[in-house]
Amino acid sequence: MRILTLMLALTSMLVAAPGAANDVVRLVVPFSAGGPVDQVARILAPGLEDALGATVVVENRGGAGGTVGTNYVAKSPPDGRTVLMATSGFVISSQTTANLPYDPHKDLEPLALVGQVQTLLVVRPSLGVNTLAELVKLAKSGKPLSFGSTGVGGTMHVGGELLNHAAGIQALHVPYRGAAPAITALMAGEVDMVNADVPVLQPYVKSGRVKALVIYDTKHSVELPDVPDAVEAGYPQLLMSNWYSAMVPAGTPQAAKQKLEQAFLAAIRRPDIAQRLSEAGLRGPMGTADFRKKLDAEFERWVPFLRDVGLSAKK
Numbered sequence: 001m002r003i004l005t006l007m008l009a010l011t012s013m014l015v016a017a018p019g020a021a022n023d024v025v026r027l028v029v030p031f032s033a034g035g036p037v038d039q040v041a042r043i044l045a046p047g048l049e050d051a052l053g054a055t056v057v058v059e060n061r062g063g064a065g066g067t068v069g070t071n072y073v074a075k076s077p078p079d080g081r082t083v084l085m086a087t088s089g090f091v092i093s094s095q096t097t098a099n100l101p102y103d104p105h106k107d108l109e110p111l112a113l114v115g116q117v118q119t120l121l122v123v124r125p126s127l128g129v130n131t132l133a134e135l136v137k138l139a140k141s142g143k144p145l146s147f148g149s150t151g152v153g154g155t156m157h158v159g160g161e162l163l164n165h166a167a168g169i170q171a172l173h174v175p176y177r178g179a180a181p182a183i184t185a186l187m188a189g190e191v192d193m194v195n196a197d198v199p200v201l202q203p204y205v206k207s208g209r210v211k212a213l214v215i216y217d218t219k220h221s222v223e224l225p226d227v228p229d230a231v232e233a234g235y236p237q238l239l240m241s242n243w244y245s246a247m248v249p250a251g252t253p254q255a256a257k258q259k260l261e262q263a264f265l266a267a268i269r270r271p272d273i274a275q276r277l278s279e280a281g282l283r284g285p286m287g288t289a290d291f292r293k294k295l296d297a298e299f300e301r302w303v304p305f306l307r308d309v310g311l312s313a314k315k
Contacts, residue, residue, distance in 0.1 A: 027041050031069070115282030127193075
């Protein structure tokens with residue numbers, strides 16, 4: 001009986017705290033390889049391996065705008081060996097996707113926030129505007145305007161509708177098959193503006209191929225310090241960022257969650273990794289408690305907004 005009890009205790013310890021030499025922790029990216037989420041996961045992986053003492057494998061499970069990979073993690077055993085790399089799209093897609101196969105509130109738990117990337121609004125130079133105020137004035141004069149995005153319900157779409165809502169304008173949404181095609185369309189004059197992560201748009205701003213108007217934040221961008229923030233531009237409600245995080249299946253043992261949280265924070269703070277994350281525009285990491293509060297606030301903000309602008313698939 002004592003032997004059985006000891007075996008059960010040891011088994012519980014192994015399940016609750018990944019990190020044995022032969023352990024494998026899967027970092028599931030719900031998008032294809034080579035994208036920004038995949039890149040962040042691969043930046044973190046070596047630091048996680050050092051902190052956990054386990055092998056960390058980045059596993060791409062793309063499809064349906066992240067739903068396939070997210071559902072895979074939500075349905076995985078809660079043993080601390082499967083971690084989801086989630087973004088701000090986790091909140092948005094929970095409302096814009098009909099018949100979601102998982103419950104974002106019950107099936108997954110927040111672990112850590114890797115960082116947030118600021119959002120930037122740019123226009124084609126030939127539009128002839130230099131400020132957000134001039135853009136809004138042009139729109140209200142009756143000039144038809146349009147914005148490109150990665151598709152219906154994506155973060156770029158939501159960012160465009162946020163501008164429409166904040167400024168009281170009606171720019172037309174034009175979806176493309178990704179950020180790169182949308183930016184290419186902007187430079188070709190097919191659309192008038194796009195919003196995206198600062199690092200994505202920075203090269204085009206620096207080369208003069210697009211004109212930066214505003215950062216969707218209350219503070220300036222480190223990469224583009226001369227671009228006004230939302231408050232300076234006169235639209236303090238124009239706030240949005242793309243964040244990257246780690247989540248685990250609901251029911252993951254507390255010991256495993258604590259070890260994973262500590263491992264993520266240690267990896268994020270490792271000098272070489274911190275530098276690469278900063279170069280990618282990611283700043284402001286959080287532990288589980290603070291990230292949980294942020295996640296709750298994100299749902300409280302975006303659920304009613306998406307419903308108000310007609311993007312919610314929920315009845």
